[in-house]
Amino acid sequence: MRILTGNDLRTGAVVWWTGTFWSIHVEEAADVVGEEDRVIGREEASRRVNAAYAIDAELHDGAPRPAHIKDRIRALGPTVRPDLTLKPADPAAGSWVI
Amino acid sequence: MYRYDDYDQAMVDTRVAEFRDQARRRLEGRLSEDQFKPLRLMNGLYLQLHAYMLRVAIPYGTLDARQMRALADIADNYDRGYGHFTTRQNIQYNWIKLEEAANLLADLAKVEMHAIQTSGNCIRNISSDHFAGAAADEVADPRPYAELLRQWSSFHPEFSALPRKFKIAVIASERDRAAMRLHDIGIRIVRRGDALGAQFWVGGGMGRTPMVAPCIREFVPIDQLVTYSEACLRVYNRHGRRDNKFKARIKILVHELGAAEYTRQVEEEFAHLLTLGIEPPAAELARIAAMFDEPLEPAESAAPDRSDPDFALWMDRNTHPHKLPGYISAVISLKPVGGIPGDATADQMRLMADLAERYGNGELRVTHTQNIVLPHVRQAELHGLWSALEPAGLGAANIDTVEDIIACPGLDYCSLANARSIPVAQRIAERFAANGRTAVLGELKLKISGCINACGHHHAGHIGILGVDRKGTENYQLLLGGSEAEDVSLGKITGPGFDETGIVDAVETATKVYLKERDEGERFLDTYRRIGMEPFKAALYG
Amino acid sequence: MAELLRFRADEPADHPGITVDAFLDQPDADAVRIEPGDDARALIPHLARLRLVEVNFPIFGDGRGYSSARILREAGYGGELRAVGDVLVDQIAALRRCGFDGFDPDQPLDPADTEIAFARWSAVYQPAADGRAPIWAARHGETA
Numbered sequence: 001m002r003i004l005t006g007n008d009l010r011t012g013a014v015v016w017w018t019g020t021f022w023s024i025h026v027e028e029a030a031d032v033v034g035e036e037d038r039v040i041g042r043e044e045a046s047r048r049v050n051a052a053y054a055i056d057a058e059l060h061d062g063a064p065r066p067a068h069i070k071d072r073i074r075a076l077g078p079t080v081r082p083d084l085t086l087k088p089a090d091p092a093a094g095s096w097v098i
Numbered sequence: 099m100y101r102y103d104d105y106d107q108a109m110v111d112t113r114v115a116e117f118r119d120q121a122r123r124r125l126e127g128r129l130s131e132d133q134f135k136p137l138r139l140m141n142g143l144y145l146q147l148h149a150y151m152l153r154v155a156i157p158y159g160t161l162d163a164r165q166m167r168a169l170a171d172i173a174d175n176y177d178r179g180y181g182h183f184t185t186r187q188n189i190q191y192n193w194i195k196l197e198e199a200a201n202l203l204a205d206l207a208k209v210e211m212h213a214i215q216t217s218g219n220c221i222r223n224i225s226s227d228h229f230a231g232a233a234a235d236e237v238a239d240p241r242p243y244a245e246l247l248r249q250w251s252s253f254h255p256e257f258s259a260l261p262r263k264f265k266i267a268v269i270a271s272e273r274d275r276a277a278m279r280l281h282d283i284g285i286r287i288v289r290r291g292d293a294l295g296a297q298f299w300v301g302g303g304m305g306r307t308p309m310v311a312p313c314i315r316e317f318v319p320i321d322q323l324v325t326y327s328e329a330c331l332r333v334y335n336r337h338g339r340r341d342n343k344f345k346a347r348i349k350i351l352v353h354e355l356g357a358a359e360y361t362r363q364v365e366e367e368f369a370h371l372l373t374l375g376i377e378p379p380a381a382e383l384a385r386i387a388a389m390f391d392e393p394l395e396p397a398e399s400a401a402p403d404r405s406d407p408d409f410a411l412w413m414d415r416n417t418h419p420h421k422l423p424g425y426i427s428a429v430i431s432l433k434p435v436g437g438i439p440g441d442a443t444a445d446q447m448r449l450m451a452d453l454a455e456r457y458g459n460g461e462l463r464v465t466h467t468q469n470i471v472l473p474h475v476r477q478a479e480l481h482g483l484w485s486a487l488e489p490a491g492l493g494a495a496n497i498d499t500v501e502d503i504i505a506c507p508g509l510d511y512c513s514l515a516n517a518r519s520i521p522v523a524q525r526i527a528e529r530f531a532a533n534g535r536t537a538v539l540g541e542l543k544l545k546i547s548g549c550i551n552a553c554g555h556h557h558a559g560h561i562g563i564l565g566v567d568r569k570g571t572e573n574y575q576l577l578l579g580g581s582e583a584e585d586v587s588l589g590k591i592t593g594p595g596f597d598e599t600g601i602v603d604a605v606e607t608a609t610k611v612y613l614k615e616r617d618e619g620e621r622f623l624d625t626y627r628r629i630g631m632e633p634f635k636a637a638l639y640g
Numbered sequence: 641m642a643e644l645l646r647f648r649a650d651e652p653a654d655h656p657g658i659t660v661d662a663f664l665d666q667p668d669a670d671a672v673r674i675e676p677g678d679d680a681r682a683l684i685p686h687l688a689r690l691r692l693v694e695v696n697f698p699i700f701g702d703g704r705g706y707s708s709a710r711i712l713r714e715a716g717y718g719g720e721l722r723a724v725g726d727v728l729v730d731q732i733a734a735l736r737r738c739g740f741d742g743f744d745p746d747q748p749l750d751p752a753d754t755e756i757a758f759a760r761w762s763a764v765y766q767p768a769a770d771g772r773a774p775i776w777a778a779r780h781g782e783t784a
Contacts, residue, residue, distance in 0.1 A: 007149070009196065010125065011149070013148075014148055050145065069572065070515075073509055078192075079521065080520045080524070081510075103779070109763065112761060115760070123753075133728060249776075250765060253765060254766055255706065255738050256706045258731070340704075
């Protein structure tokens with residue numbers, strides 16, 4: 001599957017395209033195969049997202065998992081500061097990234 | 099220390115207002131990201147892996163307690179309670195919001211600080227020796243010259259869109275504690291008879307094409323320092339390559355032209371610029387220098403009590419001789435075993451500020467090795483300082499050891515990175531702390547970069563590690579034999595790379611070769627230089 | 641074409657600049673357009689007959705034109721120095737300092753933003769080609 005990610009223009013937060021809005025949770029990312037450029041163009045023009053790009057992902061326990069480690073780190077947070085990630089209480093979060 | 103006058107203050111205040119306006123126009127959609135990006139970069143604002151990242155300049159690595167406290171407040175008020183000290187004497191915040199960035203810059207301006215030109219294709223923060231003004235081996239304090247150049251380079255209209263970034267370091271000692279020859283311009287203040295001058299080394303750098311700068315002028319009279327710098331920059335701005343980002347640094351220009359031809363062009367431009375009267379008068383240098391020349395209270399020479407072995411070890415490893423009797427420079431390690439190299443919490447910053455006031459003259463320095471220096475500590479009170487550091491996690495006695503690792507933020511934070519750097523640094527420090535060999539290995543500079551851009555100075559490590567992306571997985575190359583000091587050299591890759599566990603083992607293997615082969619008094623680097631790569635290769639891959 | 645912004649009292653040239661090569665071939669030409677890779681110093685022997693130098697910025701990030709401008713002013717060129725191409729409002733203050741006194745960007749400049757940009761910097765740290773005295777001169781009672 002192809003999913004879209006970028007950063008919130010105002011806050012810089014990592015966000016994922018759900019099909020209707022940008023979410024900070026990669027689990028909510030929608031498959032946009034074939035629609036990547038159109039959605040990115042529209043969303044950047046309306047300043048709802050900054051520096052958006054499309055990536056490969058696959059379903060993992062029913063939720064999208066980015067194909068590349070860089071985007072998995074973006075999705076979770078820094079592996080060296082679990083307390084600052086989106087899942088500070090989840091001991092399995094690190095293995096999802098690596 | 100340098101203090102802003104009304105002019106300096108007006109300049110940073112104006113910049114804050116300008117940036118506020120630019121950010122507003124971006125948020126309103128009147129600037130595209132392509133147009134806004136160079137503007138935000140010239141105010142230190144990146145878009146990084148998780149958020150906007152702001153790099154704040156600490157000119158020539160010097161700040162005072164009030165400024166350190168302001169940095170702590172910024173960490174609390176705009177970020178997540180910590181900051182990261184970098185290899186170019188800056189501090190970076192990792193979780194900044196664009197809509198708050200102008201307010202943050204305004205807070206910085208209140209304590210005479212800024213993020214001006216800490217990124218972008220312009221002249222960056224000017225770095226220096228972290229023991230400047232305190233070390234016994236200098237011909238002068240290099241910081242007044244760095245400040246003169248800071249003002250010259252700030253908002254320089256001609257050099258606001260250079261081919262690529264431009265980094266300058268200024269030192270004043272034969273000892274090089276600032277990686278001077280690995281800068282675009284390295285300047286060493288030297289004495290010739292009664293006169294001070296500047297030695298210019300141009301075209302060094304790390305990154306994907308590491309080069310050691312050649313000397314292009316042995317002695318520029320000190321009252322022509324700015325003019326000569328302007329000549330170096332103009333030749334670069336006009337002739338540096340703009341067809342390929344990866345060949346745009348001045349090192350490529352100097353290499354392709356040859357140092358002799360580059361020098362000839364600079365000298366020609368210099369002769370022309372001398373006719374224009376662009377050099378600040380001697381009175382301006384004197385005005386600046388006077389602010390760095392605050393006398394320290396006399397202190398009695400007092401060798402600290404070494405009966406506590408932990409304190410004695412810390413004193414041996416984490417201090418540096420001072421030019422005045424009764425004083426010593428102390429290095430606060432930001433490398434606790436298992437910690438994140440260069441990170442400090444807001445509370446740690448406040449404590450360091452308090453200690454700088456209590457045990458020194460309120461001054462602090464940031465080192466390119468990502469530690470903090472209190473330059474002027476009264477010897478008699480050194481034990482008190484150490485006692486206060488320990489409970490705050492700032493007491494590691496490991497400066498210049500294998501545990502004192504330089505590491506870039508790597509793939510945990512950086513959008514350019516190919517591999518994580520911090521976990522590798524953590525595992526290596528833990529390995530040597532556990533096997534107890536840190537002490538016997540002595541001086542061993544280990545530097546880790548998460549990509550070829552080399553922010554972690556891997557080329558210049560006695561042992562260097564470069565993270566690469568091998569088909570989507572992190573892989574680490576090992577380099578041996580680099581140095582950023584006066585015995586500068588570039589490390590060589592040993593061979594095929596390793597995974598995360600493998601690179602930790604490989605570093606340990608390399609240190610075992612050293613321990614077996616070393617002669618009396620040799621450091622790791624000395625042994626490597628004597629015996630060469632082969633014994634290490636045999637042990638690593640044999 | 642956007643409106644020409646000009647800081648000169650004389651009448652603007654009524655024709656655009658020609659390439660440096662063409663200019664050097666035509667002894668009666670009085671307007672030239674220099675590209676980033678052109679050597680501005682090639683024009684120095686011909687300054688007396690020049691009334692317009694257009695300096696092209698094909699992309700705003702290519703800063704060679706800043707040096708070209710200063711070099712011409714340092715050589716005594718007194719005619720119009722016009723920045724053309726991808727010239728943005730956030731650059732015009734620095735361009736002015738390098739000696740530009742005409743601006744004819746591809747995209748029109750917002751008049752209010754332009755006014756703010758030119759008025760913003762009340763002092764400067766270094767001498768350039770605009771005759772402004774640097775801060776160090778003011779500090780030490782000199783007039784540059």
